[in-house]
Amino acid sequence: MTESRNVAFIDLGTNSIRLLIGSIEEPCTFTLLRKEKEIVRLGEREFGENILREDAIDRAVMVCRQFSQLAKTYNAAEIVVVATSATREARNQEELIERVKEETGLDINVISGREEARLTYLGVRSGTDFENKTTLLIDIGGGSTEIAVGDKEDYSGLWSFQIGAMRLSHKFQKDKEIVGDSAYNKMKKYARTSIGASASSIKKKKWETVIGGSGTILNLADMSFRAYGGKEGTIKYSNLKKMSATLRSLPLEERKKVPGINPERADIIVGGTAILETIMEEFGISELRTTDRGVKDGMVADYLLEMKECSQNGMSVREASVQKLGKSCGIDERHAGTVVRLALELFDTSKESGMHKLSDDERELLQYAAYLHDAGEFISFNNRREHSYYIIMNADLLGFNNREITIIAEAVLHQSKKLQSSVNPQTVLILSALLKLAESLDRSRNNVIKSASLQKDGKVSAVLKCTAEGDATLEKWGLENCRKTFQKAFNRDLRIKIKQAEKQ
Structure with a gap:
């Protein structure tokens, strides 16, 4: 990296929208220039x-x-936007995404709950001393709560639950006034049920310290310090019990006056308190310390990690996540690597020939689709495409937004299914056609095809030229089944030329 540049990060949350603007400088550092927050109640x-x-x-x-x-x-050179719980659960999320794009030019990346937990971990780790201890992180948002366990090196567990301060308050606290024991206990029961079976896997992580983030927890820590003293920026369970009793006994206007509680958060603070109280009870937490870092800071840390010059192992979060999924499914890594190589060769040469105008972003998605195309084979060979699609869609691949995951999964599925893409039909059609060609070029799984190119051949045809070392009979056979898919994607007939490499 030769010069600094400014980048902006926007966290589009359920309750508020946060902005960070900073300068990315050598050696892979971020200098904060401006931060803002607006409560929008999305x-x-x-x-x-x-x-x-x-x-x-x-x-x-x-x-x-x-x-x-x-x-x-x-002069921000780039503006990165992620949306969390409220947007990812909304059936009309496209309305928001399209309006923001049309009226502001911004592209919203809708992320999964587990990806939100990962960004939270990265954000906290980037500015908090873990004291060489395994740490449990808790972030209570408006619509969801994220939990992560990790140390200063890496995380060991990520969880996301559909329980948030706004969600519980609106569900059980209809009038926003005094909250009786019955309603409060229902909130806690709902939170405990939502955590459910994940509780046992979280407990197995054996953390040594606990850190809590989000507006709810920061407000409660401030209230605790003002009311009971002690160490600033901490919450004891014993004090939380007393605070919850106080807060739910007050009508809204009185709750707004409680020292430490932001008046704009007073109508949802009881719901957030119920979640924190439940978590501290469930996991036997007697005290936690707080942080003001979260998703927005994780976006910065993740951005730096994705920069090649900042990567420590040469592998991005996305690459590592895809590779981990492939290994867990027991894929044939040699075959997967060959299909990746061939798919990218076909992408590049067909683009150079003017057959498509897809960008490097789509090229990267093709790379991951090629690597994972047989992820479902361990379940069933005959239905491996459907199984691969389901696995990719539900694996919570880290570093990706929901749209990118869908394109990867649909590119794999559409090789054998005539289905309409739910996100970008033409992109999926082209990627699936290239992937089908690449897979057919290694049908024998012997890495016979050493190079492949795809180019225009007149106005109505294209030619696939390959160089082979050894018997390519199975590859030729497989390519015959690609013609219809290819014609549909590129509106061209396909001619195939395979020659043997010259012996040295």
Whole structure:
């Protein structure tokens, strides 16, 4: 990296939208220039129907526009946007995504709950001393709660639960006034049930210290310090019990006046308190310390990790996540590597020939689809495409947004299924056609084809030229089954030329 550049990061949450603007400098450091936060209540009255309200979308678009303009005043070369619980659960999420794109030019990346937990871990780790201890991290958002376990080197577990301060408050605290014992106990029961079977796997991690983040936890820590003293930035379970009794006994207007509680958070603080109290009880936590770091800071840390010059092992988070999934499924790594090589050769040569205009981003997705195309084979050979699709869609691949994961999965599935893509039909069609060719070129799994190129051949045809070392009979046979898919993707007939490499 030869010079610094400014980058902006926007975390589009359920309750608030956060902005960080900073300078990326040598050696892979981030210098903060500006940070902002606006409460927009994107998830207001969403939960249950999973529909974002029009007024909530309006507020989110307005803040995104303001943050985009602010980033431009800092000459931000890039603006990275992620959306979490409220957006990923909304059936009308495309309305928000499209409006933000049309009115601000920003592209929203909707991330999974587990990816949110990973970013939370990265954000906390990047600015918090873990004291060489395995640490349990808790982040209570508006719509979901993320838990991570890890140390200063790496995480060992990531979890996301559909319990958030806004979600529980709206579900059990209809009038936002005094919360009786019955309603509060229902909140805690709901939280405990949501954590459910994951509790045992979390307990097995044997952490030594606990750190909590998010507005809910920071507010409660401030309230605790003002009311009971002790060490600032900590919450004891014994004090939390007393605070919960106080907060739920007060009507909303009185709750707004409690020292340490942000008035804008007063209507959902009881729901957040119920979640934290449940977690501390479930895992036997007597005390935790707090941090103001979270997803937004994790976005910065992840951005730096993805930069090749900042990578310590030469492998990005995305590559490592895909490789881990492939290994766990027992894929034939030699075959997968050959298919990746051939798929990328076909992508590059067909692009050079003017057969498509896909970008390097789509090229990378093809690489991962090629690596994972047989992920479902260990379940059933005959239905391996369907199984691979399901595995990829549900594996919570880290470093990807939901759209990217869908394209990877659909590129694998569409090799054998005539289905309409749910995200980008033409992209999926082209990637699946190239992947099908690449897989056929290693049908024998003997790495016979040493090079492949795909080029225009007149106005209505294309020619696939390959160099082989050894018997390519199975490869030729497999390629015959690719013609229809190829014609549909490129509107061209396919001619095939395979020659034997000259012996040295």
